[in-house]
Structure formats: C-alpha cells, structure tokens
Amino acid sequence: MSEPLNFKQELTCVLGQPIAENPSQCMMEAAYKDCGLEWRYQTIEVAPENLEQAIGGLRAMGFRGANLTIPHKVAVIQYLDGVSDAAAMMGAVNCIVRKDDQLIGENTDGKGFVQSLKELTDPQGKKIVMFGAGGAARAIGVETALSGAAEITIVNRNSQRGKELAELLKEKTGVPVTFVPWEGNYSVSEDVDVVINATSIGLFPDVDAVFPIDDSSLKPNMIVSDVIPNPPQTHLLREAAKAGCPTLDGLGMLVNQGVIGFKLWTGVEPDPRVMRAALEEVFGV
Numbered sequence: 325m326s327e328p329l330n331f332k333q334e335l336t337c338v339l340g341q342p343i344a345e346n347p348s349q350c351m352m353e354a355a356y357k358d359c360g361l362e363w364r365y366q367t368i369e370v371a372p373e374n375l376e377q378a379i380g381g382l383r384a385m386g387f388r389g390a391n392l393t394i395p396h397k398v399a400v401i402q403y404l405d406g407v408s409d410a411a412a413m414m415g416a417v418n419c420i421v422r423k424d425d426q427l428i429g430e431n432t433d434g435k436g437f438v439q440s441l442k443e444l445t446d447p448q449g450k451k452i453v454m455f456g457a458g459g460a461a462r463a464i465g466v467e468t469a470l471s472g473a474a475e476i477t478i479v480n481r482n483s484q485r486g487k488e489l490a491e492l493l494k495e496k497t498g499v500p501v502t503f504v505p506w507e508g509n510y511s512v513s514e515d516v517d518v519v520i521n522a523t524s525i526g527l528f529p530d531v532d533a534v535f536p537i538d539d540s541s542l543k544p545n546m547i548v549s550d551v552i553p554n555p556p557q558t559h560l561l562r563e564a565a566k567a568g569c570p571t572l573d574g575l576g577m578l579v580n581q582g583v584i585g586f587k588l589w590t591g592v593e594p595d596p597r598v599m600r601a602a603l604e605e606v607f608g609v
Contacts, residue, residue: 330362335385336589337366339378340393344369345528345554347606348391351582354602355594363388363590372399379403382420383427389589390420394524397459404429413496414466416459419585430588433460434467436581437551441468441518444547444570448472453512456522457485460551464522465489469497477516481506511538512546519564521550526558535560544568553578556607575603 338348344367352365370378375396380403382390392400397416401407404420407429411417417429441447447468454461454468457480465476476499480486483505490503504510512519519542526533537560542548548564549572556573564571579599586594603609 332362334361334363335366335387336363336389336391337368337382337387338391338393339368339370339375339396341369341371341395343367343393346393347554347603348578348582350606351579351599351602352586355582355586355599358595358598359590359592361590361592370396372396375399376403379420379427386422388422389585391585392418392420392459394458397462401429410434410466414459414462415492416462418459418463418581419588421585421588430585431463432581432584432588433551433577434463434465435584436579437464437520437549437577438467438471439580440572440576441547441549443576444572445518446471447518449474450517451475451477451513451515452518452520453477453479453516454520454522455479455506455510455525457482457489458522461522462489462492464520464551465493465501466496468518469493469499469501473499475500475502477501478503479506479510506536509536509538510541512541512543514541514543516546519546519548519569521552521558521560524552526550526555526560527552528554531555531558533559535563537563539563539567542567542569547572549577550574551577553603554607556603556609575600575607575609579603 349367356363405426411429411431418433419430486503490501493501548569553574561571
C-alpha cells in the first residue's frame with residue numbers, strides 16, 4: 325500500500341527583534357531539504373512584551389522547536405517547562421525543544437562557539453577577553469571556562485551586567501574572571517590569546533559600526549572572533565586581519581549551534597557543509 329498523503333509540515337522558527345537580518349532560515353531549510361525532511365523554519369519578529377503570547381502560540385500550533393535571539397534569551401526562561409543543566413548554569417536559552425507536551429530550554433550557542441574555536445586552537449589554558457555580557461556572552465563564557473580557559477576578562481559598558489556575568493562564571497566554573505568597564509577604545513593586553521566580540525556591534529544594518537578597540541593592541545598571536553553572522557566580515561575582523569591575527573567569523577558558530585539544535589529537534593544528523601554553503605551563497609562569501 326502507498327503512504328497516505330500528508331500535507332502537514334513540522335514547524336520550527338527563530339524569534340527575535342530585530343529579526344530580518346537573521347540568516348538561520350536559509351541554512352536550516354537547506355539542511356531539512358538535504359535530509360529529506362518535510363520541515364519548515366520561520367523567521368518571526370516578536371517584541372519583548374509579546375514573548376509570553378508567542379511561546380503560547382508555539383505550544384498551540386505544535387512547533388517542534390525554536391531558536392531565540394536578541395533580546396529574548398534570558399526572558400524566555402520563565403515561560404518554559406524546564407531548562408537543561410547548561411542553560412540553567414548560563415541563565416540563557418537560545419534553543420527550545422519540544423519533548424512530548426513540554427517545551428524545554430537548551431543552550432547551543434556556547435558549544436557551537438567552542439567547536440568553531442577548536443578549529444584554530446583549544447581553549448584549554450588560554451587567556452580570553454570577551455566583549456559583552458548578554459545571552460551569547462553568558463553561553464560562550466560558561467563553555468570556554470568549562471573547556472579549560474585559564475582566565476577570562478569580561479569587558480562591558482553596563483557595569484552591573486558585566487559584574488553579574490563575572491560573578492556567575494567564577495561561581496559556576498571556578499575559573500578566574502575579571503570585569504573591566506568598557507570606556508573608550510579598549511586596549512588588549514599582550515598576553516591575551518583569544519579576543520571575542522559577543523556584542524551586536526556591527527550587526528546588519530549597522531555594518532559600518534566601528535568597534536571600540538585600540539587596533540594597535542591586536543597582535544598576530546591573538547585569535548579574534550566575532551559572533552555576528554551578518555555580515556560575516558565585521559569591522560573588528562577586518563582590523564584584526566590587517567594586524568595579522570587569525571580570525572573566526574560568526575558563520576562557524578551559527579552553523580555549529582544549528583547542527584546541535586537540528587539534532588535535538590529531528591534526531592537526524594545534518595551535514596554542516598550544506599548549511600555553511602547555504603550561508604556563503606546568501607552572503608556571497
């Protein structure tokens with residue numbers, strides 16, 4: 325007997341504001357097609373005041389999973405049925421997985437970043453400077469610390485958020501963490517191994533934003549990475565490349581965290597090359 329006709333597609337999405345510049349849909353739908361799955365991935369704008377209703381909508385419409393981006397990674401936790409140990413430690417969720425009738429929060433950002441970083445260097449024993457103290461910074465801070473970073477410096481304009489993240493990392497991981505207020509152009513110490521931008525500075529449409537860093541303090545021994553996927557080559561990465569630094573763009577982290585989320589939702593292993601190729605095609609890389 326032939327299979328009965330089925331016109332129902334399984335639904336996944338990303339929620340954020342702003343969201344139009346988020347390229348996740350092209351890589352996820354390319355992976356669904358490559359794996360022969362009748363799944364869809366929607367890019368949905370949700371204002372903070374509507375987040376609770378949006379999560380209720382995911383429940384009602386049977387969404388199989390979702391990603392969260394700025395500004396929802398922390399606020400979403402109160403509307404979920406539970407979170408993974410990693411997400412609880414970070415206090416941030418970027419991935420929702422439906423398990424039976426429950427929506428469970430995961431965090432794949434940090435794991436995706438560390439996987440990307442390991443293509444150039446192992447975080448073990450490295451001195452790290454990270455700009456930002458939001459959801460992405462929380463995830464990256466925890467995962468690099470758990471991967472054996474020697475010490476982490478948090479640089480942030482909002483002192484309260486920066487101090488909170490530094491305390492969280494020290495308490496949860498035991499790694500030495502220092503907070504430095506971000507005033508003017510930050511000068512990176514010569515003994516730093518890895519520089520990470522976990523802020524939204526340079527994110528489309530503000531592609532010409534100048535990253536407040538002393539470019540002359542960037543040395544060829546430093547790996548410089550940016551979590552921003554759009555555009556892949558930010559001001560920070562261009563200046564770092566001029567200084568002779570190896571660089572990591574945000575596409576690698578985006579693909580790696582997407583692979584983890586894909587497996588959590590579908591149980592299927594996607595091909596990261598297909599996902600990266602879809603992104604490179606969109607950005608003309």
